[in-house]
């Protein structure tokens with residue numbers, strides 16, 4: 001995988017900041033492949049694998065799934081995808097996951113997009129989403145916000161100190177958010 005030297009972009013931001021929504025647009029415009037670790041974990045639950053029940057329990061509580069598992073699913077998805085432009089959505093969201101990524105996958109991200117949005121707005125979006133996600137209830141949403149602040153913001157800070165973070169105001173309508181993203185992509189990954 002590392003020999004292919006793919007361009008890797010991490011997309012981070014709180015729950016409901018619009019990571020999935022903006023990744024879809026980046027895929028259409030810039031030919032990236034979208035890999036969401038949350039989606040990979042939900043697929044794992046649906047497949048009825050032996051880890052499925054544990055993953056389901058963790059997600060329902062807004063807790064982080066053990067990094068070994070997430071890294072394995074991510075590595076497989078990155079290997080199987082034939083594309084050399086990869087958008088990784090919702091990962092790494094804590095230091096443990098970042099360390100596992102650096103040890104196992106070892107491909108430095110070119111860019112880290114940080115979708116910055118107020119909790120008030122993210123809460124409104126998640127409660128309106130209505131797609132039957134077991135973690136879209138107010139109790140779990142609050143836990144997800146807490147994990148984001150305590151565990152993910154330090155990861156974003158780490159990449160910021162390496163000059164990789166592009167912070168986007170994600171509280172705007174999604175087409176306007178994408179205009180800002182386009183600006184960074186055209187100059188870096190266009």
Ligand code: UP5
Nearest residue numbers: 015016017018019020021037038063064065090125173174
């Ligand atoms: N919407 C989007 N953009 C909008 C805009 N600009 N204006 C108005 N509305 C907007 O968007 C959410 C909703 O908002 C949608 O209805 C959308 O139409 C609307 P979406 O694009 O889905 O936001 P996103 O940031 O992707 O929100 P998501 O809920 O997916 O974020 P999470 O980070 O919480 O979810 P994820 O699936 O990544 O992770 C879920 C759980 O999996 C975690 O809590 C954790 O338990 C586990 N997990 C791990 O353990 N490890 C991992 O590496 C990843 C996940």
Ligand code: MG
Nearest residue numbers: 019020036038
């Ligand atoms: Mg998502």
